[in-house]
Amino acid sequence: MTAPLSHDRLLATLSERLGLRHVRTDPADLAPHLVESRGLYRGHALAVVAPGTTEDVAFTVRTCAEARVPVVAQGGNTGLVGGGVPFGGIVLSLNRLDRLRAIDPLGASMTVEAGMILADVQAAADAAGMLFPLSWAAEGTARIGGGLATNAGGLAVLAYGNARDLVLGLEVVLADGQIWNGLKALRKNNAGYDLKHLFVGSEGTLGIITAATLKLYPKPLSTCVGFVGLASARSALALFARLRAGADRGLTAFEYMPRFGLEMVLRHGIDVRPPLSGSHAAYALVELSSPRPGSDTRAEMEALLAEAMEAGEVEDAVIGGSAAQDAALWRLRELLPEVQKAEGGSIKHDVSLPLSRLADFLDEASAACEAAMPGLRPCPFGHFGDGNIHFNLTQPVGMEKAEFLSQWGRFNAIVHGIVERMDGSIAAEHGIGLIKRDELARTADPVGLDLMRRLKAALDPHDGLNPGKVVALSDDPPPALPV
Incomplete structure (x- = not known):
């Protein structure tokens, strides 16, 4: 049996095929590829390799497989769960495959x-x-x-x-x-x-x-955005049901924010202003779109919101009158993940629930977390219409960030326990990566988890592709959060 290539020979072989400038080992070149935007994990790697064609990707993967060196693929490295952080091996950057x-x-x-x-x-x-x-x-x-x-x-x-x-x-x-x-x-x-x-x-x-x-x-030919003040998450659900029934597929967005979320945006955001004159317990950003010539989504929005106000589902609302005003309303929602950082540490949960259980979940999970840590500030927001809530928890005022983040596991148990009981999912759109790998092993159906492991073992028997992520083929624990 031929001995695997040494690391030096591996890098030389890749350099011969791809060119020296596409096999980078300088620490300064590696640094951006070793940590994601949240900074929850910091990894290490032999090199960052940037093939320019699919055939060169195949050569790189094959050569690394022969050398028993793992490969972690990366694109923009904008992940949020540690899934793109390497712990040894090669980072395979796909950024040159951009045609x-x-x-x-x-x-x-x-x-x-x-x-x-x-x-x-x-x-x-x-x-x-x-x-x-x-x-x-x-x-x-x-x-x-x-x-x-x-x-x-x-x-x-x-x-x-x-x-x-x-x-x-x-x-x-x-x-x-x-x-x-x-x-x-x-x-x-x-x-x-x-x-x-x-x-x-x-x-x-x-x-x-x-x-x-x-x-x-x-492409949509007519689009209208509204920002709505609501009394509660239950009012948001009632409004969603009305808009879905009235606009059908024309309802292209329904985003939820709590009062604390909008307060953070207005406190820390740049070039933002209050969309409504008063304060409300909850808010929804809604969008109607239509690709049909002659459609008037603004008139449709006005009629539906008027019905909702008459039914007591909506306390106040504003409708964008131009593309610039629509963009300004969207900005209030889009800034929320960023401005949370100004309030200190945030323990994040990306969960999904059946729509019929969503309001119950928000009430129960918020109360349970506040009881577990007085002064905690829940900030549940997100894609309400498809059941996906980013159930984020902002640290109490004056608490040390590291002390707060050290409680991540405790709050996972609280939040994910309620999600499980309500037939939801602990991973809606961000993935599993490292941060939820053990949570998946704990919460997944045992037969389903075994099928995932068998698929991994069949397609990647030497665990060479992004090892240790999603499901583990060994008993090695994931790296600890740096808190």
Whole structure:
């Protein structure tokens, strides 16, 4: 049996194929790839390797597999759960694979490489007179491959679905370096197992996505945004039900914020102003859109909100009168994740609930967490219409941040316990990564967890692709949070 390549020889082999400037080992070059935006974990790696083609990705993965060196794929490195942090091995940057390969407005599809920035994917669709609806706060730096690998959600899930729902086909490099070409742009293809769904949401643990064929939609010709003051989360649910019944698929967003959330935005945000004259217990940002010529979403919004006010579901509301005003209302919601940092530490939960249980969850989980730590400030917000709530907990005023964050596990047990009891999910759109790996092992159906481990062992028997993430094939504990 041939001995595996030494690390020096591995790096030399990769440099010979890819070029020295695409195999970087300088600590300054490595540093941005060793930590995610939250800074919860800091990793280490031999090198950052940046192939320029799918064939070069395959060569890199195959060579690393032969050397028994793990590979962690990265795009924009905008993840939130430690899923892209390397702990040894090679960081495989997909950022050079950034081409638009094809676009077909009639077929409503486009094929892009995994390293294309999400905003550039949106712009390419727009230039062709179409809409690619996947959208979230980091879209100016996030890469489409990472969004697919984590099955990202974002702001348009209510109308268009998660990343998984927008994929027609994939090109994937497997753990042994083989390339699976599944880039068909078909709406119906029942020829065997639907393999693409193995890789969407697998966080780079089963294969590395190098290109994707994506669904496109007609561009909205009329859009209207409203910002609504509400008495409670239950009022928000009643309003959502009314808008969904009245606008049907024209309801493209329904975002929820508590009073504390808006207060933070107004306190710490730049160029923001109160949208309503009074203060309310809860708020909703709602959007109606239509691709139909002659449609008037503003008139539709006014009529539906008037009905809701008459029914006592809405306390106050404002409707944007222009694209700039719509953008200003959206900014109030989009700033919320960022301004939380100014209030100290935040213990974050990305959960989903059946809509019928959502208000009960918010009441029960908020009360339980406040009882566990007096002075704690819950800030549940997010994609209310699809059941996804970012149940974030802001530290008490005056408490040390490190002391607060050290309680993450205790609050996981409280929040996730309620989520489980209400038939929800502990991971709605951010993924599992490292931070929820052991929570998944604790909460998942045992048969389902065994199936996941068997799939991982079958597709990546040497645990060479993003090892230790999502499901573990060994009993090694994940790195501790640095708090």
